[in-house]
Every structure is written in structure tokens, then in C-alpha cells.
Amino acid sequence: MTNAPRSLAEAGTAILSTADPRAKCTETARIAVLWAEGDLPPGEAATPPGRPMRPDKPELLAPAAVRRRKINRGTAGRIALLHALAHIELNAIDLAWDMIARFADGNLPRAFFDDWLRVAGEEARHFALLADRLADFGASYGDLPAHDGLWDAAMETRHDLAARLAVVPLVLEARGLDVTPVMIEKLRQVDDDETADVLEIIYRDEIGHVEIGRQWFEFVCAEHGADPVDLWRELVQRHFRGDLKPPFNTSARDAAGLPESWYRDLPAR
Ligand SMILES: [Fe+2]
Numbered sequence: 001m002t003n004a005p006r007s008l009a010e011a012g013t014a015i016l017s018t019a020d021p022r023a024k025c026t027e028t029a030r031i032a033v034l035w036a037e038g039d040l041p042p043g044e045a046a047t048p049p050g051r052p053m054r055p056d057k058p059e060l061l062a063p064a065a066v067r068r069r070k071i072n073r074g075t076a077g078r079i080a081l082l083h084a085l086a087h088i089e090l091n092a093i094d095l096a097w098d099m100i101a102r103f104a105d106g107n108l109p110r111a112f113f114d115d116w117l118r119v120a121g122e123e124a125r126h127f128a129l130l131a132d133r134l135a136d137f138g139a140s141y142g143d144l145p146a147h148d149g150l151w152d153a154a155m156e157t158r159h160d161l162a163a164r165l166a167v168v169p170l171v172l173e174a175r176g177l178d179v180t181p182v183m184i185e186k187l188r189q190v191d192d193d194e195t196a197d198v199l200e201i202i203y204r205d206e207i208g209h210v211e212i213g214r215q216w217f218e219f220v221c222a223e224h225g226a227d228p229v230d231l232w233r234e235l236v237q238r239h240f241r242g243d244l245k246p247p248f249n250t251s252a253r254d255a256a257g258l259p260e261s262w263y264r265d266l267p268a269r
């Protein structure tokens, strides 16, 4: 890891090239301080690794091969849930840094980097909260196989900031808003308030991530003179494999500034 990065883009590339999840988290916090103190310029767009470095464990499997378990009073289902969510958050840390490192350029205002650094910091906190909760069950990240498809959206959109924003925060993170309240409810039903409370923190932060994604998507649209809803629908159809699946959490999506006019009746490509 670079001890004294010359720019945010360089720091992001170093974090993407770091395999250890806890090291990604501590380095994210350290860089956020350097940025807040005004000691780092954004830098020029870098070419971070196509895929971020990963630890030897977990084993990465095709999505269909990852075993699903129910949330019930037994701990195996909750360990599987926490593990799957920790894996998503680890990818989310890297996605935030990839946004910064890959798309840094002189035309983006400082607020762009403030926002994505905030996202990176919150994703790191989410990973740590989930990893700590796994430890309460005697488990740790790496114990179970994990989904190998989470970086596909990043690869698919690596050439275009508008496409990246359209798919990652505004499809994938928005999808998280749809499914998280259901998980929280099931956890409360089995009296696992501690895990439910962790998911509540994540849920609240993720509304902010969708909002940040929508704001910067609109910024890019304004620069190109494009209508945000039209361009979003076009980019999602071109770059996202699969359907936008109801039921949608319209109140959380509304809170993030993503009303139904964006995503209603969007045919799969
Ligand atoms: Fe997160």
C-alpha cells in the first residue's frame, strides 16, 4: 500500500489493489482524513485493476451455486445472510473507490469526491459491522463461498461515468432498499434485534447512496444536455442484465429522489 499517495485517484487504485478487507477499511478511513484536511488533490483518472484484489477466501462461485438459507432461529441461516451481505459491502467499498479512481478528472467538482469518499467510508463501516456480527456467531468473512458476479456491473460500465451511475447506485443499491426492510422484519421475528439494528444502519445510509448517485447522474446529464429519466432508462436497458423486479420500496426510493417515473414499466433488454 502506498504510504503517501499523491492523489485520491492513486489512493483508490492502491485500495483496489489491496486484498485484505480490513486493510481496505482502515486505509479508506485514513485517506478520508487526508482528503478532509485538504492534503490530497483528486488526481487524474487512473486505470485501476479490472477486478479488485480479493483475499484467498471466500471461494467465489457462480451465483446459482451459492447456497441460500432461510432466516430462522438456527444460526446457520443468519451466518449465511451476514456473510452474503458482508461480501456485497466489500464489493461496495471497491465500487466507491473505482468511481473515484477511474472517473477522476478536472471537470468534476470537489463535492463529487466528498460524496464518493463518504460512500466508501460508510461501505467500510457496513462491512465492519457485518464482520463483527459474524464474529458474534463464531464465524468470519471467508468461511462460506460467495457470489462471483458482483463486479460484472463495474466491468460493463467501466468506460462511462453516466452508465456506472445509472447501474450501480440507481439499480443495484436501489434494489437493496427494496429488499432490506423484509430482512429486518424477518430478523425481528426471530428476536435477532442486534442483526436487525445493523441492517437498519445500512438501510438508512443506502438511501443516501442512492440519492448521491441520482444527484451525480443528473449532474452528468446536465453537462450533456440529456434528460435524466430518458438517459437512465436507455443506459439501464443497454448495460443491466435482467429485470428491475418489483415490489419496489417506493417510499425509500422517493426519499432518495428516485420516483416511479424513472423505473416503472422498464422492459428487460
Ligand atoms: Fe453498504
Ligand SMILES: [Fe+2]
Residues within 6 Å of the ligand: 092, 119, 123, 173, 205, 206, 209
Ligand atoms: Fe451503498
